[in-house]
Amino acid sequence: MACQHVSRHRVEPGPRKVVRLRARPVGAQLLKPRVRLRAASREPLLPLPEGDLGLPVFGETLDLILSGDSFGSSRRQRYGDVYKTNILGAPTVMVYGEEAVRAVLSAEDRLVASDWPQVTSTLVGPDSLNLLTGPRHGAAKRALAEAFSERAMRRHVPYIARVVQDYIARWAAGPQPLAGYAACQELSQALFDVVVLGGDGGRRRAAMLQELMARLQAGFQTPPLELPFTDYGKAVQARRAFGELVAEALAACLRRNADADADTGPNCALADVARAAANAVDPRQPHQPPPQQHQEVLLLSDSVVCDNMAAAFFGNASTGPSLVKALQFLAASPGVLLELRREQQEIVASHGTEITADVLDQMSYGAAVAKELLRITPAVPAVFRVALADFELLGRRIPKGWRVWCHLGDSVLKYNKDAFEPERWRRHQHQQQQQQQGQGQGQGICADTAQETASSASIPAADGGGGGCPAHRGGQVTHGSAPAPKVEYSLPFGTGVRTCLGRHLVFSELLVVLAVLARGYDWRALNPGEEWRVVPAPAPRDGLRVELRRREP
Numbered sequence: 001m002a003c004q005h006v007s008r009h010r011v012e013p014g015p016r017k018v019v020r021l022r023a024r025p026v027g028a029q030l031l032k033p034r035v036r037l038r039a040a041s042r043e044p045l046l047p048l049p050e051g052d053l054g055l056p057v058f059g060e061t062l063d064l065i066l067s068g069d070s071f072g073s074s075r076r077q078r079y080g081d082v083y084k085t086n087i088l089g090a091p092t093v094m095v096y097g098e099e100a101v102r103a104v105l106s107a108e109d110r111l112v113a114s115d116w117p118q119v120t121s122t123l124v125g126p127d128s129l130n131l132l133t134g135p136r137h138g139a140a141k142r143a144l145a146e147a148f149s150e151r152a153m154r155r156h157v158p159y160i161a162r163v164v165q166d167y168i169a170r171w172a173a174g175p176q177p178l179a180g181y182a183a184c185q186e187l188s189q190a191l192f193d194v195v196v197l198g199g200d201g202g203r204r205r206a207a208m209l210q211e212l213m214a215r216l217q218a219g220f221q222t223p224p225l226e227l228p229f230t231d232y233g234k235a236v237q238a239r240r241a242f243g244e245l246v247a248e249a250l251a252a253c254l255r256r257n258a259d260a261d262a263d264t265g266p267n268c269a270l271a272d273v274a275r276a277a278a279n280a281v282d283p284r285q286p287h288q289p290p291p292q293q294h295q296e297v298l299l300l301s302d303s304v305v306c307d308n309m310a311a312a313f314f315g316n317a318s319t320g321p322s323l324v325k326a327l328q329f330l331a332a333s334p335g336v337l338l339e340l341r342r343e344q345q346e347i348v349a350s351h352g353t354e355i356t357a358d359v360l361d362q363m364s365y366g367a368a369v370a371k372e373l374l375r376i377t378p379a380v381p382a383v384f385r386v387a388l389a390d391f392e393l394l395g396r397r398i399p400k401g402w403r404v405w406c407h408l409g410d411s412v413l414k415y416n417k418d419a420f421e422p423e424r425w426r427r428h429q430h431q432q433q434q435q436q437q438g439q440g441q442g443q444g445i446c447a448d449t450a451q452e453t454a455s456s457a458s459i460p461a462a463d464g465g466g467g468g469c470p471a472h473r474g475g476q477v478t479h480g481s482a483p484a485p486k487v488e489y490s491l492p493f494g495t496g497v498r499t500c501l502g503r504h505l506v507f508s509e510l511l512v513v514l515a516v517l518a519r520g521y522d523w524r525a526l527n528p529g530e531e532w533r534v535v536p537a538p539a540p541r542d543g544l545r546v547e548l549r550r551r552e553p
């Protein structure tokens, strides 16, 4: 969803104050704030980024559509990590490179803001995380965070495993070849149903959710003409139907929450949110302590909850494309699959056959594969912002009102040309460990590194960063003696205050899928080199047909 929209913004002419947005070498961020904002500078106007604004009105839109990912790679090569273009009449700055992307995304609400089309308010919701800004966004995110936290997701792992096992067993028993992409989308909806909505995850509900999602997505790609037979009108109806589904699920959750003795398994995320809402004290009522300074209060009314379940539902649309990459890239990499199988054999020998959170913790190779699946052909190639003020980035002036596209990894320029190489994450982890030993534990180690080494299978970085210690991601190591080789950057879940809410869910699902496939199945892709398209959303061009069967014991 993050890449589905285009909107126009007024560009104000003339000289203005420029705020300096520094992209620091990432290692230096361990000690100092990542972005240093200077008071508005009086110095002469900085140059705009290099690049071409193209034809009047159309800009370079046609070129972007026709040349696909070579549009970005050729320009990045020519102009560097920050260049200007014009997409659909809106001057746009393309930003690449971990340092620059992090710098921009950490200036959310001060120098940049999320850039969503107006229909988002109708098709997702005015109180969704996507549209909320500033303290209200922070308040909503805090209220939702626990329900989607790593701790909460650990409880769901056995249930995720049951759904994944059922679906994959059904795929293997069904007609071959299997349409892998559609099957993975259905699986991702079933998992959303179980974990988020508390549904049964059955095929009927998964298909219904997928149908609703297809209509909603189509609504973003057509003129907002709300008639019963237009795509937009159907999308509005789909959003209403989703709202009713959430209302039913919420009522069921409240009944379940009230019946504390019932043994109904773990709360779904919606039930956790409903419970948090019920326990929240309204500080606007008399005799309640006032909210802390600068803390916005956002009571989780039913409509706020519903809008954010819709936001989660949209976010979940990126999961199917990520799961199907497991089928494609493992089929094409027998060595990786062999290593995964070996790891699973060891885990089964020591932990038995059940798949739990503790089992996922043991999947250090599986975690490397999952990170690589998130890195390669990323499901969300870029996130979109608009500049709220003039600011400086890498010596260039980004004018107020311009759109800013932040690309989430080097892999975005290598769709269909990139190498699938989970080993890079093991090398990376090894480097981190060496760094830690060289420096003494706990000294100058960033949170990303600490989290990765605490649990080898843990999700990358609390801010969604995919690469662990930044000192290894930006190329130049700044807190060790010897420079490490340049490592590609990968921020599949974004970074900053808008980091993906569902990242722990996605990572758990990916690990479970890897474990189930490696333990019990053989498969081959009919077209192992099948290319991916990027527009309107990343997906294998022909739906990835695979022949899948249970392994002989």
Ligand code: HEM
Binding pocket: 002, 114, 129, 130, 141, 196, 311, 312, 313, 314, 315, 316, 317, 318, 319, 322, 379, 380, 383, 384, 408, 491, 492, 493, 494, 495, 497, 498, 499, 500, 501, 502, 503, 505, 506
């Ligand atoms: C592989 C799957 C996924 C990928 C690659 C992904 C990626 C992202 C990215 C890059 C962002 C940041 C957007 C921005 O900065 O503008 C984001 C935000 C978000 N994601 Fe995900 N996502 C995935 C799955 C999910 C799932 C499963 C959920 C819900 C359960 C979810 C819910 C959200 C929400 C609500 C936001 C908005 C956060 C905010 O604005 O504060 N996502 N996602």
